[in-house]
Amino acid sequence: MQKILFLLSAILLFSCETEFEINADWKELMVVHGILDQSKGEQFVRINKAFLGEQDALIMASISDSSNFNPSDLLVRLIKMRKMTSSSINYELLDSIDLVDTIMPKNYGEFYTDDNIIYKTSDTNFLRADKEYLLKIINTSSSNIVTSRTKLIDNINVTTSFPSFYRLGFYNGGEFTSTSINWSHASNAQIYQLQMLVRYRNDSAGAIANIQEFEWILPILPFNGNQEISQVIGGQQFFSKLELEINKNINNGENPDYERKVIGVDIQISAATQDLYTYMQINEPISGISQQRPTFTNIDNGIGIFTSRYNHYIDNLQLSEATHQGLSVELSDLNFIP
Structure with a gap:
């Protein structure tokens, strides 16, 4: 339904007198895609790396380590919250669950041909329409923390x-x-x-x-x-x-x-939420002369989308x-x- 794998390609600039090295020191950038849907039991979150490197982009894309984090390095936690009062900016943390990694087959393509690593909930009754949810991802090897939160859509x-x-x-x-x-x-x-x-x-x-x-x-x-x-x-x-x-x-x-x-x-x-609608619009195929695409993310310290829908x-x-x-x-x- 959406493309959830990102590739940041290397670009080499040359001049007749000077060679430029544009690949700076590596910096972790987490790409997150999660859509909570309380009409379903299990919930899934996709977590990948965005990367820039020295090799050919297609070669890097075919390597699982270029796109996947080691699951043993990631703590992926979904936290149930509610506002202290209707007008308050403070939240009470009610409960939390840790998502577990699983394998989901993918179609053959230019990206790595191993199976996809997806993180899923183990509790199928964790979502409640009147609560908000905070997604917190900690890379225990780098201490990098990525967060996002969303409200749920009530029953149709x-x-x-x-x-x-x-x-x-x-x-x-x-x-x-x-x-x-x-x-x-x-x-x-x-x-x-x-x-x-x-x-x-x-x-x-x-x-x-x-x-x-x-x-x-x-x-x-x-x-x-x-x-x-x-x-x-x-x-x-x-x-x-x-x-x-x-x-x-x-x-x-x-x-x-x-x-x-x-x-x-x-x-x-x-x-679906406004965030998901905005994300869908921005990622539609570009048909005009200008090939520049605006960016949208609601992930703090990362990129991607964490939101909700209901079916x-x-x-x-x-x-x-x-x-x-x-x-x-x-x-x-x-x-x-x-």
């Missing part, structure tokens, strides 16, 4: 009712319709995004049915002050996305003669009969059956 309260007979409607009476998913604003959230996982079945006479699925990520909704948030999902957009994804699969070898039917839709509503899941929603009928009409060339 979906106000749209989903009884067992509920059906997603995108078509009715020969016309496209829309569906709205509504929820209440969650404390400390500044952006929202809805994502759909759509599953459809391929059927063919004499063959075993197979299930395909695709993700549809809708645009980000910045919080505008309204306490009720609404995501409108247009029927024509839903049909167009379905057609696009199935044609992709056909171009990749899926039998175009299959009979098809949508068999379920999962919805994920995500909320709410609504599983296995079904389409209305009218929508199935509409698919068989509007996407008849893809053999949808009502």
Whole structure:
């Protein structure tokens, strides 16, 4: 979802008379990425080195020691806190846990090909929405200390009712319709995004049915002050996305003669802080003439991001009969059956 490995490349400057040595004495710079999500059990923090060296940058990137700290040198602690009073700047430390290192496989690339070292919580019930959390990382070999803190995002309260007979409607009476998913604003959230996982079945006479699925990520909704948030999902957009994804699969070898039917839709509503939104915006691909990128970090004595998000899941929603009928009409060339 984000690039969490940094490479600071060496640059050599030459002149006809003087050689410049720009690589100063090594200074530790810790790169931290952690996003707390109380909708999940385990929490993960990624910790790396930013580095500058004499060797070729790609050679250094392929060496684990160039990017990873020795886990035995790091104390990674998550501290639960609360304000002494609502207007106070002082905090009471309530509890703490130490994160443990673990291995997470990574895809092959130009960076080191060893597994990634990730730090995770051992207590899956440590997070509480009404508390703040301080991340404290101590390098015991260098005495370097890096900190950051964040508030959590409260539970997303979906106000749209989903009884067992509920059906997603995108078509009715020969016309496209829309569906709205509504929820209440969650404390400390500044952006929202809805994502759909759509599953459809391929059927063919004499063959075993197979299930395909695709993700549809809708645009980000910045919080505008309204306490009720609404995501409108247009029927024509839903049909167009379905057609696009199935044609992709056909171009990749899926039998175009299959009979098809949508068999379920999962919805994920995500909320995130302003810090995470700012970080995402700054790290978007640069498309303009200027290739300079502004920097953003909320890590004290390091770089990176430590913040929070929350995910709410609504599983296995079904389409209305009218929508199935509409698919068989509007996407008849893809053999949808009502």
